[in-house]
Amino acid sequence: MSVQATEETPSGEVELAGLIGPELAGLVGEVRSRLAGRWGGTSLLASMCGHALTSAGKLFRPVLLLESALAVGGDPHRVLPAAVGAESGHVASLVHDDIIDGDDTRRGRPTVHAAYGGGSAIVAGDALIFDLFAGLAECHRAGAPADRVVAALALVSRCGIDLCRGQSLEAEFCTSGRFDHDTYLRMVRLKTAALFRAACECGALLAGGDLRHVVALGRYAQHLGVAFQIRDDLLPYQGSAGKPDTSDVRNGRITLPVIIAHRTGDAADRVVIETALSGVGDPDAARASLASVLDRTGAVAATARWARHYVGLAIAALGALPDTASRDRLRGYAAAAVDRDL
């Protein structure tokens, strides 16, 4: 259920250009260049990590981390290595997800396991997880106090375990045959929102933010993550240019639009849904029949409303923060996370 697109629809990531100011644009450029230079040499591991990081999208998690540091009045340079690490951690999860989901392309390029084999790709993902933590440690040298780094370590490791809980819950959920909102939301909070929360809380903590601001940014990130995943789960079923992604159908993913259609549709619709997700038959045809049921039952529009609801909660959480340009931009990212395609 990872964000995936073909060359024609180059990214499911949030479009940030135009939303970030010049200060942040400079910092994000620095993150991008550090990511590009991080895995030097000609070893297999360096090639794989370089390959995985080259397809880095809009660096949304680093942006959230840096913006959270600014939103609490902190120095973003102290948290730059953690911002680099946030992208490494995210890309690690994509590398492993692609193996699990059997996805051979990502943004029009071969995935790491398609290019280098599954075994080596497991190792590349592991290395990127370790590098996430190396980035945290580097923040101390960049000026973050040791006790804040330790607090960030505690929260990032916990969020990492939450991510794994979510991925594992997803595997259970999608074989359960249960079309249940509550389990879906619990899964999404763990699987997607946890890393958003880690990014925002980490940025605020390492930059020396007040605890109540850290908490507010954690709430913002939690709701934003849910909204982001809901929108992501809608993409394969929306009419758009290019060849739609069949990964969710192939992997029998029970996502929010599917759950809503299953609840609101009639018995015939439910048969279409269950057949489409059964893994039998042509994935393109299955996706198309599912998209048609989702559209007809109003599930697409209803899912879009759910996403907007969570964006509203995310924006409301920002009320506890000081009134700054950063807060305004955080509001803008939340809106951009769902509005572009919904």
Place this chain on the structure above:
Amino acid sequence: MSVQATEETPSGEVELAGLIGPELAGLVGEVRSRLAGRWGGTSLLASMCGHALTSAGKLFRPVLLLESALAVGGDPHRVLPAAVGAESGHVASLVHDDIIDGDDTRRGRPTVHAAYGGGSAIVAGDALIFDLFAGLAECHRAGAPADRVVAALALVSRCGIDLCRGQSLEAEFCTSGRFDHDTYLRMVRLKTAALFRAACECGALLAGGDLRHVVALGRYAQHLGVAFQIRDDLLPYQGSAGKPDTSDVRNGRITLPVIIAHRTGDAADRVVIETALSGVGDPDAARASLASVLDRTGAVAATARWARHYVGLAIAALGALPDTASRDRLRGYAAAAVDRDL
């Protein structure tokens, strides 16, 4: 090339009972009970992590970490959570290794991927890596100073990346067709010794040890790790009870005994070696023919000498430490790491 054995030969791990004193035995018991209780609940993730940790062997890495804390005069209770984490990190690497190597049993039980599927096992391994870092953070609450936790974070994340470099180098090496000592030793230092070094340095650092003692323990661990892996690579080719492990043969592993036999044998021996590691034919027959060449060329005995050489270096490194019962025990572990089976 992971340690693997059948029920008849229950463990390739070092036999520690009798070597650890009563104080350490109590601490190791505490590590074991924390590992057993760490993944509560009935979720898929908890079941998998519980399954992986249940097969925990002699807890050699936690023992090294705790002993290193004692050897520098520190309080081992401060480092207990890191000792728990050291085992989680080690088990994570086994879970992922077993997927990569296609090994379906470990110590007579199904591996995580054999029991739960490869995709879920990837996630379980990831969760155990994150839990390694959660353990580091917990040391601060147990009394370790924040700056020491940050130093430990830096070294553990670096050693984790070294581990991945080693695994990746192994994949390159074993398809290179080169039978080369130097590459083997570089690979083993990264793949195996890095986690030993992380354990010893981490224990000493978190317990407040002097830097020169941390360095000495790092050297000890480095040599010990090399000796340990050399011995481990010999196990499949030594006559012992039970069904010998064919994983290394199936995966075409170019290990030290094979390298020595390839150098010292004649042209016919080299053909036997290369055929056995080609992945063609019955693995049991391939292993047996390889074992026979290794024995005949004296490679088994020569490999045993190499292992003892590294044990000697490990023990010499301990000379920089204060004369304590811990230092004596560290010496004993090094000897036990190779003497039992060689």
